Amino acid sequence: MKELILLKCGELALKGLNRHTFEDALVKNCRRRIESLGTFEFYKAQSAIYIEPRGTDIDLDEAVERLTRVFGVAALTRSAVVEKNFDAIRAQAPSYLAGALETANTFKVEAKRSDKSFPMKSPELCTELGAVLLEAFPHLTVDVHQPDVTVYVEIRERGAYLHTDQIRGAGGLPVGTSGRAMLLISGGIDSPVAGYMMGKRGLEIAAVHFVSPPYTSAHALEKVRTLCKKMAAWCGRVRLFVVPFTETQLAIRDRCPEDVFTIIMRRCMMKIAERLARENGCGALITGESVAQVASQTLDAIACTDAACTMPVLRPVIGMDKDEIVKVAYKIDTFETSILPYEDCCTVFTPKHPKTKPRLDYVLGAEEKLDGGALLESAFEGTTSEWIE
Numbered sequence: 206m207k208e209l210i211l212l213k214c215g216e217l218a219l220k221g222l223n224r225h226t227f228e229d230a231l232v233k234n235c236r237r238r239i240e241s242l243g244t245f246e247f248y249k250a251q252s253a254i255y256i257e258p259r260g261t262d263i264d265l266d267e268a269v270e271r272l273t274r275v276f277g278v279a280a281l282t283r284s285a286v287v288e289k290n291f292d293a294i295r296a297q298a299p300s301y302l303a304g305a306l307e308t309a310n311t312f313k314v315e316a317k318r319s320d321k322s323f324p325m326k327s328p329e330l331c332t333e334l335g336a337v338l339l340e341a342f343p344h345l346t347v348d349v350h351q352p353d354v355t356v357y358v359e360i361r362e363r364g365a366y367l368h369t370d371q372i373r374g375a376g377g378l379p380v381g382t383s384g385r386a387m388l389l390i391s392g393g394i395d396s397p398v399a400g401y402m403m404g405k406r407g408l409e410i411a412a413v414h415f416v417s418p419p420y421t422s423a424h425a426l427e428k429v430r431t432l433c434k435k436m437a438a439w440c441g442r443v444r445l446f447v448v449p450f451t452e453t454q455l456a457i458r459d460r461c462p463e464d465v466f467t468i469i470m471r472r473c474m475m476k477i478a479e480r481l482a483r484e485n486g487c488g489a490l491i492t493g494e495s496v497a498q499v500a501s502q503t504l505d506a507i508a509c510t511d512a513a514c515t516m517p518v519l520r521p522v523i524g525m526d527k528d529e530i531v532k533v534a535y536k537i538d539t540f541e542t543s544i545l546p547y548e549d550c551c552t553v554f555t556p557k558h559p560k561t562k563p564r565l566d567y568v569l570g571a572e573e574k575l576d577g578g579a580l581l582e583s584a585f586e587g588t589t590s591e592w593i594e
Contacts, residue, residue, distance in 0.1 A: 206301060207286040210269060211359075211366060212254040215279025215376060228254065230379040231277040234441060238275055239268045250362050251319045269372065274439050276405050277382075278374030282357075285367040289323060291333065294358060294365055298334060299341035302356060305369045306338065311348035314338070317359045334358055376405065380441045383407030386519060387482035388491040389474060390414050390429055390445075392549040395493030395522055397432045397539040398530050402521035403491050404440030411485055412436075412443050413478050415450040415549075425547035433593040435539050442594040446481050449587040450474075453580045460574040463556040467501045468563050469572055472513035476581055479514040481588065489517040495530065496523055505562040512565055 212235070217227045232247050232254060239245060239256075243263040248255050256272075258265065265283055272281055285301040287293045306312060316330040325333070338356065339345060359366040388400040390412045400410050414429045426447065433443045450473075457469050478490055494502045501510070511518055522530050534540035 206297060208265065209258065209284055209286060210256040210265065210272065211282050211284045211368065212256065212272070212278050212374070213280040213371070214252065214254065214277065215374070216378065217277060218252055227277065227379055227382050230382045231275070234277065234379050234381070235272055235275050237441070238271045242268050242271075253361075255363075272374070273372060274375055275379075276375045276377040276407070276439065277379035279376055280371040280374050282368045282371045284359075286364045287367060289320065289360060289365050291325060291330075294334065294367065295337050298337060298356075298358075298367055301367055302338070302369060303342075305354050306342045306345060306356075309345065309353035311346050311352045312338065312354045312356060313347055313349045313352040314356045314358065317357070320360045320362055323360045330358060330360075375439065378405070378407030380404055380407060381409045384489075385409040385411060385485075385487045386489040386491050387446075387478055387485070387487040388412045389478055389493075390432065391493070392425055392429050392432065392543065392547065393493070394527075394534050394540060394543040395495060395498075395530055396491075397436055397493075397537070397543065398533045399491050399493040399519075399521050400436050400443075401439055401533065401537050401539075403519055404436070408489075408491075410436065410440045410443050410491075411446065411482070411487060413446040413448060413481055415448045415474055415477075417451040417454050418449075420451065420454075421549055422547055424545075425549050428542060428545050428547050429549075430591075430593060431542050432539055435537060435542065437594050439537060442592055444485070444590055445593050446588055446590045448477055448481075448584050450584055453584055456575055456580055461571045464558055464560045465563055465568050465571050466556045467559050468506055468509050468568055469575075471501055471510045472568070472572070473577070473581060473584075475510060475513040475518075477585055477588075479516045480585060482516060487516075489519050490514065491519045491521070493522055493530075494520050495525055495527075498527070501559065503561045505564070506560075509563050509565050509568045 217224060220227050228249055244259040246257045246259055272278060285297060287297045314331040314335045316327040318327050355370050357368050383406055386403055386408045388410055390396045404410050412433055416426055433445050437443050453473055457466055461469050482490060497503055
């Protein structure tokens with residue numbers, strides 16, 4: 206029996222004349238995600254994308270699992286392809302659907318007739334196919350409101366398609382259709398979640414991490430690499446920039462008031478991240494800040510940080526509490542990595558009494574004690590990068 210994967214695009218259907226651009230990007234991303242499993246043919250028709258395996262030894266279960274993490278996919282399912290006549294549907298349905306129906310107690314049939322030349326209308330198709338399935342599985346009863354299994358039969362341009370309940374996809378927009386942005390990733394819980402959420406809105410994600418050896422260890426950097434790899438399972442490959450930050454942090458510690466140390470440190474990070482972003486085609490920065498979660502994330506502190514750069518700063522978790530952020534971290538499998546006890550440069554020089562309502566003029570005055578230009582240039586020149594998939 207011929208079988209394929211049927212994708213539904215959801216939000217992409219609202220894109221009007223630009224819709225084909227989003228669909229082409231989705232096909233490209235899907236192809237890249239499953240290309241290691243074998244050869245597939247992709248084609249688009251009637252608000253769906255069809256992915257047909259070319260070979261008998263392709264693991265379709267693994268392909269479906271990978272495709273559930275591709276942004277832009279609203280729903281997907283494995284589907285049998287049969288000829289567009291009811292005799293063929295009647296012959297194939299019981300055997301193909303047996304796995305789902307043998308363990309169910311109730312079911313219903315839903316039909317979609319996109320090809321209006323098919324002689325049976327949708328209500329008739331539901332009734333006739335339901336009768337076939339009741340005969341094949343006499344233990345079943347029909348429940349049109351809350352069935353254990355819904356059987357779908359779709360009459361489309363190239364054939365008839367049989368499948369059961371659809372699997373929910375990642376939703377959102379295909380990565381790359383909204384541009385590119387630079388994520389400041391610390392190694393904590395929040396920033397990987399922020400990267401995932403902006404990837405879901407179609408942004409290609411690059412990431413920048415600041416290291417301060419010997420105060421931060423190789424384990425901390427490896428932790429960030431792992432987080433980027435887990436993000437890449439959703440957002441596609443991530444280019445990670447690693448910035449040496451020890452010299453800058455020591456200068457801030459030695460020359461600036463302790464109460465605004467964190468604010469000045471974050472302003473330096475934003476300046477370096479913005480330069481990296483502009484030189485690598487990014488149109489925005491992304492952070493994992495949540496209002497009032499820590500002293501550097503009060504409204505006054507965020508305003509002082511934002512004043513260090515001119516590029517838009519996206520903060521997708523800004524209004525979420527920690528429980529909500531942790532829930533997403535579990536979903537994308539970053540939580541257990543994020544809580545590993547390796548300190549990053551944001552935590553090793555934390556002041557005892559940070560200002561929660563810093564004034565920008567006070568921060569700028571404190572910053573003047575630094576040779577900021579030389580420090581940031583040195584950090585920028587020492588930056589390395591790597592691709593993580």
